[in-house]
Amino acid sequence: MKLLYSFLKDMQLSLKSFYIYIELGFALVFVAVMLFAVPENFEPRVTVYAYLDLEGPNQVMAEESLTQEGYEVILLLSREEVEAELADNRSSVGLAVALEDGTIVYDYILQGYEDEKFKNIIKTSIESGFAKEMPGYENVTTVTTLEGKGEKLSDRLNILPVFLALNAAFMGLFIIASYIFLDKDEGTIKAFAVTPAKVWQYLLGKMGVMLVSGLMSGLVATAFIAGLKAHYLHLILLLIACNAFGSALGLFIASFFDTMTKAMGWLYMSIIILAFAAVSYYMPAFSPLVIRMLPSYPMLFAFRETLYEVSDLRYIYANVLGFSLAGVVLFLLSNWRFKKTLTV
Amino acid sequence: MISVKGLYHSYSHDEKYAVKDANFEISKGEVFGFLGPSGAGKSTTQGVMTGLLQLQKGNVTVAGYDVKRASRTMFNKIGVSFEQSNVYGKLTALENLEFYRKLFDVSTRDPKELLEIVGLDHVATQRVSEFSKGMKHRLTFIRSMLNNPEMWFLDEPTTGLDPAIASVIKEIVKGEKKRGTTVFLTTHNMFVADELCDRVAFIIDGEIKLIDSPRNLKLQYGERLVEVEYRDNGDLKKETLSFIDEKDKHHLNDIVNTGKVEMMHTKEATLEEIFIKVTGKGLQ
Incomplete structure (x- = not known):
């Protein structure tokens, strides 16, 4: 019961302060940006300014071959016009195609900053476009994916796990520490310490507040962005485990300091380091061991799993279990440390 | 009710002691004054006795509990009023008291009755952040009475209060003494100590120089x-x-x-x- 009273008091205090509204407001702003400013999918289109010095069927074939997905082709009347447009639009590429001695000659006009990789991609994709138009063309390329799951999330939905990890799970890390230092400043922690209530009840009450605000912001964001696509039961359990882990980590770090000013640097650094996992999340090709070892790394992929139509339950619940256990261990360590340092 | 033997405490965990070899005993129902200037070691001694500071060296028994291995239930018998007001500014006076009373396992006093005793009943539902310093101090004081403590620690209970309110506080202490409550009073106000205490201890630079009743001291040194x-x-x-x-x-x-x-x-x-x-x- 003392835990309940401690939690209710902390809820009452947080409802009378700004934090909980800021977190909810931030979730709503995130939702608004995602729904109204971010497209469902990012489609990077390269503008190709082309001059086709061809005639008859060659001209028709060349025009048809250039209409490929991902490219916006603008036909111009001379190579000079192509160069002028390239000067105006520095992210575009140019192409001049002419028939010389019965052979079609491709002349790529680039900006000068493109690397070999980009040059090859442009060259190959445009050539393959022409090749498809050739009589007797047959695509013999077979693509095999190592990842079994064929389902891909939309780009918008793919951003949601980052919000869930950094805001709903790890924001508590920072806030719970500030709540404790606020109590230290007010001296109310000493008043609590001379009652029969235990330190773990005090700490767990605060974690409860973090959990409520984390669940609230996480579920609001998911409900608006993913709608019925998300698996809410899995998501809620994962949010609870991850939020508890984040808060317990915040408690553990805070237990080494006596003021917020001293703890701030370490807390901030922790958030920044945890955020590095988002880089590998978006660029799987860059996922060194040091990043894969960060707890935020599996957390991001576990949150992503809850958004797939067919979720990898084993992966999700391995994370739920892992973060729950890690949270319990960190909480026990924090409790042990705070017993000695809470009122000093 | 209290036994302190060979108590030492150092904040820097070295030979710089804030309290050095403190020894005293307090009987049940006694009002014991701890007198000394700021920084003498009064609050440190009280901090160790109330478990807010870890016992480093010595033996301390409070209300039958060895402080070194004290269970949290010890605090059902103890009340602590702090020198610095420490109440939740965002809660009302009544909410503050209602919260703390729920943390005890023993029967507690009615918060409204306590607020009335110190003249805060008319602001019971007002946010404490809007209170004056003296009002917060009174609230901190009555919070320490919630559990009808057998052992009552009072740290500068009348500091910063106007004479009328200070007089009310002193009368409350006298009333509690009559009911058999043991009081450990930390103060640098000699008049308060003289009026309330059965015995006083003089502490300076962490060392207790003398313990006796105010009457004996006056006879001896007057x-x-x-x-x-x-x-x-x-x-x-x-x-x-x-x-x-x-x-x-x-x-x-x-x-x-x-x-x-x-x-x-x-x-x-x-x-x-x-x-x-x-x-x-x-x-x-």
């Missing part, structure tokens, strides 16, 4: 003088005479026999004067 104002041929005269000196005793007798005494009172040493005499330092 000069036993009497100040008398009387009329002599219409003129108002004022003299300070010794109770010990034979000549002064005869002169005092003569003055009394003439029946022209207008005012007379013994001039005892104050606790502050005794403190200075014993420790060589003031109480401020």
Whole structure:
């Protein structure tokens, strides 16, 4: 019961302060940006300014071959016009195609900053476009994916796990520490310490507040962005485990300091380091061991799993279990440390 | 009720002791004053006894509990009023008391009744952040009474209060003493100590210099003088005479026999004067 009273008091205090509204407001702003400013999918289109010095069927074939997905082709009347447009639009590429001695000659006009990789991609994709138009063309390329799951999330939905990890799970890390230092400043922690209530009840009450605000912001964001696509039961359990882990980590770090000013640097650094996992999340090709070892790394992929139509339950619940256990261990360590340092 | 033996405490965990070899015992129902200037080691001693500071060296027993291995249930018997008000500013006075009373396992007093005792009943539902310093101090004081403590720690209970409210606080302490509550009173206010305490301890630079009752201290260290104002041929005269000196005793007798005494009172040493005499330092 003392835990309940401690939690209710902390809820009452947080409802009378700004934090909980800021977190909810931030979730709503995130939702608004995602729904109204971010497209469902990012489609990077390269503008190709082309001059086709061809005639008859060659001209028709060349025009048809250039209409490929991902490219916006603008036909111009001379190579000079192509160069002028390239000067105006520095992210575009140019192409001049002419028939010389019965052979079609491709002349790529680039900006000068493109690397070999980009040059090859442009060259190959445009050539393959022409090749498809050739009589007797047959695509013999077979693509095999190592990842079994064929389902891909939309780009918008793919951003949601980052919000869930950094805001709903790890924001508590920072806030719970500030709540404790606020109590230290007010001296109310000493008043609590001379009652029969235990330190773990005090700490767990605060974690409860973090959990409520984390669940609230996480579920609001998911409900608006993913709608019925998300698996809410899995998501809620994962949010609870991850939020508890984040808060317990915040408690553990805070237990080494006596003021917020001293703890701030370490807390901030922790958030920044945890955020590095988002880089590998978006660029799987860059996922060194040091990043894969960060707890935020599996957390991001576990949150992503809850958004797939067919979720990898084993992966999700391995994370739920892992973060729950890690949270319990960190909480026990924090409790042990705070017993000695809470009122000093 | 309290036993402190060979208590040492160092904040830097070295030989720089804030409290050095403190030894004293307090009986049930006694009001024990701990007098000393700021930084003397009063709050440190109280901090160790209330479990807010870890016991480093020595033996401390409070209300039957060994502080080194004390269970949290010890706090059902203890009340602590802090020198610095420490209440939740965002909650009302009533919400503050209601929260803390729920943390005890024993029957508690009605918060409204306590608020009434110290004249805060009219602001019971007001946010504490809007309170004056004195109001917050009164709230901190009555919070320590919620669980009807057997052992009551009071740290500067009248500091910053106007005389009328300070008088109310002193009367409450006297009332609790009558009910058998043991009080450990930390203060640098000699008048409060003199009025309330059965015994006082003088602490300076972490060391207890002396423990005795205010009466014994006055008898031991006072000069036993009497100040008398009387009329002599219409003129108002004022003299300070010794109770010990034979000549002064005869002169005092003569003055009394003439029946022209207008005012007379013994001039005892104050606790502050005794403190200075014993420790060589003031109480401020």
